[in-house]
Amino acid sequence: MQDMQLSPSSQPTSGTHEVLGACPHDCPDTCSLVTTVQDGVATKVHGNPAHRHTDGALCTKVSRYTERTYHPERILHPLKRSGPKGSGQFVPVSWDEALDDIASRLQAIAARNPQAILPYSYAGTMGLVQGDGMAARFFHKLGASLLNRTICAAAGGEGLTQTLGGKVGMRVEFFAEAKLIIIWGSNSITSNLHFWRYAQVAKRNGAKLICIDPRRSETADKCHEHIALLPGTDTALALALMHELIRNDWLDHDYIDKYTLGWNELRARALEWPPERAAAVCGIRVEQITSLARDYGGCQQRGEPAAIRMNYGLQRVHGGGNAVRAIACLPALIGAWRHRAGGVLLSSSSQFPVDKATLQRPDLLAGRTPRTINMSTIGDDLLRPASPDFGPAIDAVVVYNSNPVAVAPESAKVAQGFARADLFTVVLEHFQTDTADYADYILPATTQLEHWDIHLSYGHTDMLLNRPAIAPLGEAKPNTQVFRELAARMGFTEPCFADSDEAMCRAAYGAVVDFEVLLRNGFSTLPGADAPFAQGGFPTPSGRCEFVSARLQAQGLDGLPDHVPNHEAIGTSAAYPLAMISPPARNFLNSTFVNVKSLRDMEGEPILEMHAVDAQARGVQSGDVVRVFNPRGEYRCKAVVSPRARAGVVNGLGVWWRKLGLAGTNVNELTSQKLTDLGAGPTFYDCLVQVEALTDA
Numbered sequence: 001m002q003d004m005q006l007s008p009s010s011q012p013t014s015g016t017h018e019v020l021g022a023c024p025h026d027c028p029d030t031c032s033l034v035t036t037v038q039d040g041v042a043t044k045v046h047g048n049p050a051h052r053h054t055d056g057a058l059c060t061k062v063s064r065y066t067e068r069t070y071h072p073e074r075i076l077h078p079l080k081r082s083g084p085k086g087s088g089q090f091v092p093v094s095w096d097e098a099l100d101d102i103a104s105r106l107q108a109i110a111a112r113n114p115q116a117i118l119p120y121s122y123a124g125t126m127g128l129v130q131g132d133g134m135a136a137r138f139f140h141k142l143g144a145s146l147l148n149r150t151i152c153a154a155a156g157g158e159g160l161t162q163t164l165g166g167k168v169g170m171r172v173e174f175f176a177e178a179k180l181i182i183i184w185g186s187n188s189i190t191s192n193l194h195f196w197r198y199a200q201v202a203k204r205n206g207a208k209l210i211c212i213d214p215r216r217s218e219t220a221d222k223c224h225e226h227i228a229l230l231p232g233t234d235t236a237l238a239l240a241l242m243h244e245l246i247r248n249d250w251l252d253h254d255y256i257d258k259y260t261l262g263w264n265e266l267r268a269r270a271l272e273w274p275p276e277r278a279a280a281v282c283g284i285r286v287e288q289i290t291s292l293a294r295d296y297g298g299c300q301q302r303g304e305p306a307a308i309r310m311n312y313g314l315q316r317v318h319g320g321g322n323a324v325r326a327i328a329c330l331p332a333l334i335g336a337w338r339h340r341a342g343g344v345l346l347s348s349s350s351q352f353p354v355d356k357a358t359l360q361r362p363d364l365l366a367g368r369t370p371r372t373i374n375m376s377t378i379g380d381d382l383l384r385p386a387s388p389d390f391g392p393a394i395d396a397v398v399v400y401n402s403n404p405v406a407v408a409p410e411s412a413k414v415a416q417g418f419a420r421a422d423l424f425t426v427v428l429e430h431f432q433t434d435t436a437d438y439a440d441y442i443l444p445a446t447t448q449l450e451h452w453d454i455h456l457s458y459g460h461t462d463m464l465l466n467r468p469a470i471a472p473l474g475e476a477k478p479n480t481q482v483f484r485e486l487a488a489r490m491g492f493t494e495p496c497f498a499d500s501d502e503a504m505c506r507a508a509y510g511a512v513v514d515f516e517v518l519l520r521n522g523f524s525t526l527p528g529a530d531a532p533f534a535q536g537g538f539p540t541p542s543g544r545c546e547f548v549s550a551r552l553q554a555q556g557l558d559g560l561p562d563h564v565p566n567h568e569a570i571g572t573s574a575a576y577p578l579a580m581i582s583p584p585a586r587n588f589l590n591s592t593f594v595n596v597k598s599l600r601d602m603e604g605e606p607i608l609e610m611h612a613v614d615a616q617a618r619g620v621q622s623g624d625v626v627r628v629f630n631p632r633g634e635y636r637c638k639a640v641v642s643p644r645a646r647a648g649v650v651n652g653l654g655v656w657w658r659k660l661g662l663a664g665t666n667v668n669e670l671t672s673q674k675l676t677d678l679g680a681g682p683t684f685y686d687c688l689v690q691v692e693a694l695t696d697a
């Protein structure tokens, strides 16, 4: 990096220079970006070679960030709806006209009941400032409904917290030294590329890689073994694995005695799960379980590190929280935590000492306790009338960093809710997404190249700073600025509404990080032990790995992990015999990038992967347009008969924009609003469907 001419300020300069930033997307890798700027125009975005996790390489999606930033369809001026909701008809208006009207409409609703206003946001940017920095201050001051941001990681986060004490785990870089890596519920090549690089190092050094995933993913192709279990059966597999560790005494008794809680109870539970029982539930062979146990227990016997990389796919089912709990128990059984290359990683985000109170200012609620709306049930909640239980009907939604009409489950209901004539909707966006089509106002937002932000990571342990590389395009404004200007119009006079973005970046970690280091390098590594739980010290109430959770028991729940069948378990419906999962398409990230032509061209069309047996039974061939349906709706896409799908399970790759799909819907037309066992998360991969070929397509 010595040769780089880093921009000393946030302002673009003439000539060519490079600016350090951070990838804002919902991906565990949180790459360090280098943007080349020529005469004020960003010409290239590449990976920072000085950041060890990024290692100079970005994924295909973000390598095209300039294409996205300068996209001809980028919204660069405020727009006001001029046609029916959902029609996508808008006319340009000035910022003053838009913000004056929005402020007065919100003020009128707030005068009746501020809880009728709902902020709706997620990880369109993972930035702490453009995410829920100024926005949270604004909605707290207003007394708006709170949003439970469950849509991706709630069940797993809760499962991990009940077991390990938080979103904590092994450091990603040490996967490179592991001798066994179990990649559980993750297509790492697509969604955790920089972890995959460490796994490749381990593989070259003789490690065995095993992938556990209903889909034969690109990652599964490159592992030594693939276990294609049925969706929602991961806990059964984990308990049977424990059963075999116990039966063969492949256990670290010393670690269990000293650093775990509830071993006798977990042991009894695991002994209820012989491999034969689990194999029947998981739809796999008994030998696959015993072989997995031999590999995992063998590491204990030989004193070798075994590491598990979980990802969030496996927790998008009814029993998702229990699945993460069960898997998170495994390393303690074999004492894997003793090694820096042993243990489990799902998320590292609790390790970051973010000063949320300063950033988000919950004190502005001033003693009020607004209701909380679960973002995963927005379809039902937008259609709910006022009631004593629910409170006021939702009269206004302000959407930022999210595209709920495309990404929330049961999207026909979501669209119906957003189509309500009496709902006032404001959307801060880069593009006219499916959700923006329903807005009363679309406000042009800056991209990551145009604003300040600061980041944590949920896949590694570095903090990153994002500096603006270019001036905002058109009339785009950072989210922070929109909420600042709305706050001024609403008469909010607290000094925090005048904080600059850079000041908020400085406040995010306070004195914990040297901001000058972030300015200079773009990143800073959290201090911490290489093997954080080698001698226990888990951030649980007991300080131990909690096989039994007293906190769950206090809620009247099972304190031990157990198999929780899917809401829509395979074999329970003759009319809808196929289980559908909807993992991300390789070239999209949730619904982001779907409108970037070069990426959409690579992706082709919305597809449904089907096993040959299921396709043949329905007369479906590759390339046929199929109708995928269940009582919630129907979705049309192209069938691909492929070994990537196991028998009985179809893979509807997502998340396409509805309007860019074949018939104005996407895969979430079929998913349900039923929730997970822990954390009240969505159950996208717990979904029964039927498929038929369309002869007239």
Ligand code: SF4
Pocket (backbone or CB within 6 Å): 023, 024, 025, 027, 028, 029, 030, 031, 058, 059, 060, 061, 062, 063, 193, 194, 589
């Ligand atoms: S999406 Fe992930 S892999 Fe791609 S640049 Fe961003 S953080 Fe890196």
